[in-house]
Amino acid sequence: MSLEGRLDMRAVARRVARDIPDGSYVNLGIGLPTLVADCVGSDKEIVYHSENGILGMGPAPAPGAEDPELINAGKQPVTLLPGGAFFHHTDAFLMMRGGHVDLTVLGAFQVSEAGDLANWATDDASHPPAVGGAMDLAVGARRVLVMTSHTTKAGEPKLVPRCSYPLTAAGVVDRVYTDLAVLDVTTEGFLVREMVAGLDPDDLQGATAARLTFAADLAVLDPS
Amino acid sequence: MSLEGRLDMRAVARRVARDIPDGSYVNLGIGLPTLVADCVGSDKEIVYHSENGILGMGPAPAPGAEDPELINAGKQPVTLLPGGAFFHHTDAFLMMRGGHVDLTVLGAFQVSEAGDLANWATDDASHPPAVGGAMDLAVGARRVLVMTSHTTKAGEPKLVPRCSYPLTAAGVVDRVYTDLAVLDVTTEGFLVREMVAGLDPDDLQGATAARLTFAADLAVLDPS
């Protein structure tokens, strides 16, 4: 099995960024998904939402210019763009749960072929659980994109028939971007839309626990 | 039966006003209860709440100085005092339903000995029904005071064993101020605290459909 064409996650972020329509209201999950903001072209105007009561988040402040109270969901200092607004937590989650956020990009431990998402708990009993806003985002965003490595570091598939990890939400994922492929969640399970150059469909299936189908117009995943 | 001592409603308003503690957050129902604001002594600082999103309502504006958008629940022009605030309707009713308004003064068609209030509909089928914020105020204010004539113009008692008119809310009224008496709603029904000067208890009972009990320290209702 050759998975030589694996992308780095920055390339995956670039691919995700291309799918974000101009004018979208977007919430990026903590961790890897925050890479996406740096990859969105300057030709698009995107309004970033943060669960702690911000719309219109801008890039990180210059060193020394940080405001310790103006942080994003990952507790990193951010800035506010002209047109931005502050509001309270309950309104921030009204936006998320109520379908006002056009799309979210989330990380995942597992995604099932039914679009179930597991991204908050691994059942490691030595650590207390923590959920944050993951469940609200997963049920509420109009479009849920997942960005993840195709397999774990140990080589375990993350795209599975059924999640073995605790669910974040059931049947919510629309599309998955991995370091090997772009896959839509359909009523027939994962449909591969794009694969990295040189990858054999059998090898992708070999790295995936769920059964894959391949789009008639299967394309090469452009990492640029 | 002699009910000669009947007060005018302005005197009743003065009596109600005496019971409003300094520093209270108060919502006055539309109609007669609005008289109360004019009777509160200037030694007290009261914050008036209006269901359409105002705290800190002041008196009516000078003629010509009306702002057509700055109105009270009865749609009359009002002013805003220093320290006042505007907010949206859902927050205004959060305050009412959530027990944040210390006290409300409401009119009534009937009050039952269990504290049930009927003040929104008379079942006159020739007019469409209208409820407004009456039910929210009745269930939500910490203390519900009713201000009403003791009987209807036709002489029908308004304090009754059970309301025949449609209920606004059940078991909510704390105290009733009429043109004849001040009565608390207790677990044993109406307890007369004060009566107008010269009124005979039997005459008050005669004007009341519910059974009255009289406080041991029954006092004269001071209309000044």
Next chain:
Amino acid sequence: MIDKRVASLAEAVAGIPDGATVLVGGFGASGVPVELVHALLDQGTTDLTVVTNNAGSGETDVAALLRERRVRKIVCSYPRSTGSVWFEERWRAGEVELELVPQGTLSERMRAAAAGLGGFFTPTGADTRLAEGKEVRVIDGRRHVLEEPLPGDVALVKAARADRWGNLVYRTAARNFGPTMAAAAALTVVQVDEFVELGELDPEVVVTPGIFVDRVVRVGAA
């Protein structure tokens, strides 16, 4: 590039279909999006369900919609007020259906829709005829009614100022139902007195963030 400003009232209400549920802001005459309602009237849209606190007065806005028989059903708390002659006329003739909702429940139901909630238990209306047919449950010793979310296909809202992202501020008590309705509808159309540049509205002071707003028109625009 986000620019929610439209050039005319006609453009602001374009595409609102017959049969739509329309949330109309305002309390009495305060905060009513009069020009937007008249644009909807001019467009000929009919068979509407109108959600609004009062049922209009005189010959303008919701009263005009009722007069012209554009309203199939009205959901409101206080339809009967001074000058509500067209509502009363249509109601007596059985030409308009009335769903009477306590005012706080009306706004809370719209908020539930805005917030993606499936409903809520409220003590308001318990033990009254407005709870008839509804699930009642005793919670913490008190009777509560289960109320459903009330979403709009469209919201028509009046605000004071907007920028091109659709951020809004209101003026005094004209705010009333605006922020809740703006958040509760699939298509939110706002009339304002003034457009301002992006960044001119203090981010601490924005009342309705643009995420809830689809179209903004300046009244007085052609």
Next chain:
Amino acid sequence: MIDKRVASLAEAVAGIPDGATVLVGGFGASGVPVELVHALLDQGTTDLTVVTNNAGSGETDVAALLRERRVRKIVCSYPRSTGSVWFEERWRAGEVELELVPQGTLSERMRAAAAGLGGFFTPTGADTRLAEGKEVRVIDGRRHVLEEPLPGDVALVKAARADRWGNLVYRTAARNFGPTMAAAAALTVVQVDEFVELGELDPEVVVTPGIFVDRVVRVGAA
């Protein structure tokens, strides 16, 4: 005469009893009422149920309460964060009970308490272990969980400025849970950076009206 200003942090937290449910504002290090929490610590209050989004970090605020074993139970969405050593220590030893709540449900439950509602149906958490033991109902084709109101005996909140009526404005994202917690508690205590005269806060801009606030203290006060 209404004057909610108190002269000291000790006075601000006076009378908060052992066993109280305390809502503590803040998200990460933003908007945390650090001085009020330390005043509560200094007062010796114990056996607390603390409702807060994170479980503290390092040696300050909620982490200090945990270290000093003042917390019986913590209700939060994200207890595990960088430096949450005292929470983890107490949790592993079984010395603190954890009720994990999705963040939006946490704030919505407090809002339900503030609004006098008996509970609400939310899709958040349906089909997950956080719905275990809760009523689930299919509404409009989607599974919803019934969530209960979450009131506080006390709220500790940080704001930027207050007047003597307790009207509050916040600073940037430090607003976070403040407005909801202030409305959800029987006793709301607020620390601010600055007092202003009554009337100095624009009535269009007040975020938390004073009706929700009981005591205000300026940090740096004796």
